[in-house]
Amino acid sequence: MSDKRTVRFIISRQDTPDSAPYQEEFELDYRPNMNVISSLMEIRRNPVNAKGEATTPIAWDMNCLEEVCGACSMVINGRPRQSCSALVDQLEQPIRLEPMRTFPVVRDLQVDRSRMFDSLKRVKAWVPIDGTYDLGPGPRMPEKKRQWAYELSKCMTCGVCLEACPNVNSKSDFIGPQSLSQVRLFNAHPTGAMNKGERLETIMGDGGLANCGNSQNCVQSCPKGIPLTTSIAALNRDTSIQAFKNFFGSDQV
Amino acid sequence: MAGKQEFYWRRLHSLLGVIPVGLFLMQHLVVNHFATGGEESFNKAAHFMEQLPFRYFLEIFIIFLPLLFHAIYGLYIAFTAKNNIGQYGYFRNWMFMLQRVSGVITLIFVAWHVWETRIAAAFGADVNFQMMETILSSPFMLWFYLIGVISTTFHFANGLWSFFVSWGITVTPRSQVISTYITIGVFIALSIVGVRAILAFV
Structure with a gap:
């Protein structure tokens, strides 16, 4: 002893x-x-x-x-x-x-967590406001929506969700839940929404959203409690509508 | 992410599992259930199905082609996953693993079942009550059929749950919980129908 x-x-x-x-x-x-x-x-x-x-x-x-x-x-x-x-x-x-x-x-x-930062670049997880002249103030965001979006913005790109996901592995090129949820965040922003279609098109590409197998380990593991699977399901709905627009023809933004 | 085929293949895979393959499964189990009414009742129902107009067209486009695509692409999906229920023993992760395992079991079962019945029929065998009675008289085949049918109904019911998520129908956690209960109900109901039919031949 x-x-x-x-x-x-x-x-x-x-x-x-x-x-x-x-x-x-x-x-x-x-x-x-x-x-x-x-x-x-x-x-x-x-x-x-x-x-x-x-x-x-x-x-x-x-x-x-x-x-x-x-x-x-x-x-x-x-x-x-x-x-x-x-x-x-x-x-x-x-x-x-x-x-x-x-x-x-x-x-x-x-x-090396670079792949997550590359994914953020790929899905354009930002609000594009750069230009040659002052674009003026953007549209306002309702306070209630801002509070909701704040939860999604807590993502710190820590990689826990990718580590927990059975579909993120060396046999697959799935980008994982982290960047997908950021697509939902920036598509919800009134100015970010101006590039909504572009982001959806990107995650409809190979290695994108459709690779999710609904094991839901990500949402159980996220240290920030981000509703990752709700984001994925919401994006499933958005991409269903986007695919419908693309095929049958409508405004594609 | 240059290509976009994967998104459409995945969505097609999810859709075909429910329409038409899932619908066909329900219809098949219901017709089988006529066996509980005796030999004559089953033979009458099986004969009616055989006599459907456009039978080959229906078989090819409602059953074989969708099923073949769903099976082959499903194998690819199953083998690209790296299961980790050891570390993450959550309910949904178990379902994720079981969906892949039941898919493979179902594929083996269905392949054998098609060989033994439909392909045998193409070579002249008569698909009737007696045929199933002979097959199921072996205890091994009885267990093979029981496991095969329950694995199929599980794969369909749990697949229905993920179909609702994949198409963006159930988005909120609450709707996903409720659809879990509903699909558990579908699993139990279809399993009862399927197992009762099997036991009717014994």
Whole structure:
């Protein structure tokens, strides 16, 4: 019986994007209010594994440390989530850390989330207002709708929904729930709606909306509680109408 | 995302599963149910179906072509998924996995069933009560048919649920919950009709 409490970590490591992953164990002295990031910082301060061997510090991404930037997502005890808000007191030990392998692993727990930013560019997840002259104020958004849209705007591109989705994998080119929900957000904006048809056409392309298989893991996993499956179903309706317009002919905006 | 075929193939896949394949399934199970009224009642109903005008046209365009497309594209969909119920044991994720598993079981069952009945008929066999009685007299085939029919009704009922989502009919979580209950009802009702018909031959 030791009177000193410790915290055990089993961390999946990988030295280069192409090298084989391996596991390394770490044991840290317990301190109150530890979270996964403070633990990783502790290991970085003194990179010695559980066997007492000197090792390299662990690589991971982080930025805001308050669950709004999405950078520090990793798979903690089998579930993808943000490591900044993963409190050690609430986790079963040993705490297993793995990178979100849906994305290319850069090193250790660090992944390359570029594909999500590429998807946002592809669906034009913005309100285009740039031009050579002042376009003046746009149409107003009803306050109630603004509050509703705010929920969708909480997306921090963390990648948890893509990691949880059974249809986002190496065999499929599905863009995933994250960028789809942003299409709904920007199509709901009074100025953004001016490019509604264009965004719908994009997600009707290969790898788009139709790849959703309704497992609904995304909405269960989203750390921001974004109604992702409602967004997808709403877009299913919008694209049904868009396809009808395209085929039978009507205004296509 | 250059191509746009996938969207239309997927929507076609979803539509064909309900219309006409799902409608045909219901009709087929209902006609089978005549077996509960005895041999004569079943033979009369089966004979009536055989005597329908434009039989080959109906078979090809209402059954075989839609079914073939739904099966082949469905296999592609099933094998591009990477199931993860181990980590995410939610109800809908289970349904997602079971939809793919039941699809494959149904395809094996239907392929064998078509071979044993419709293709046999094309080679001169008479499809009647006795034929099914002979097939189902083997305990293995009885279980094969029971599992096959229940897997088919499950695949249809759960597919109906995702049809409503895929076409944007049920958007809100509440409407999706209610359609879950309705499609569970469809599954139970069709399973009873299907199983009663099978047991009538035993």
